[in-house]
Amino acid sequence: MEPDIAGKFSVGKAEGQLRKGALEHCVLALLRDGPRYGVQLLEALEAGSVMAASQGTIYPLLSRLRRDGLVDTRWQESPIGPPRRYYELTPTGRAALKDFTDIWPHFRGAVDQFIAD
Numbered sequence: 001m002e003p004d005i006a007g008k009f010s011v012g013k014a015e016g017q018l019r020k021g022a023l024e025h026c027v028l029a030l031l032r033d034g035p036r037y038g039v040q041l042l043e044a045l046e047a048g049s050v051m052a053a054s055q056g057t058i059y060p061l062l063s064r065l066r067r068d069g070l071v072d073t074r075w076q077e078s079p080i081g082p083p084r085r086y087y088e089l090t091p092t093g094r095a096a097l098k099d100f101t102d103i104w105p106h107f108r109g110a111v112d113q114f115i116a117d
Helices: 011-030 038-047 055-067 092-113
Strands: 070-077 082-091
Touching: 011 038, 011 055, 038 055, 038 082, 038 092, 055 070, 055 082, 082 092
Parallel strands: none
Antiparallel strands: 070 082
């Protein structure tokens, strides 16, 4: 973390870095139970306000997840507008999510040990 103008560490910057590191795996977790389209993912992330993302963040992330083979996409007609692109986990995406969920408690616990009063 870098100090802000007053010489204090920026909480906003720390939160942004944590969000950036975890957002990919939160999206994979949202796809665990089935396909979703982009706006559904944005709405679910907004429900947990600390993970809220913009379209300018989520769509490039989804494109990268697709390039990396973690999600597949398909177009589906919408009853109220243009077709929607649905994203769903691939077996590789499920494995990546499992790896993260296995590692996360240990990582969180290690950080908690350092920051505990």
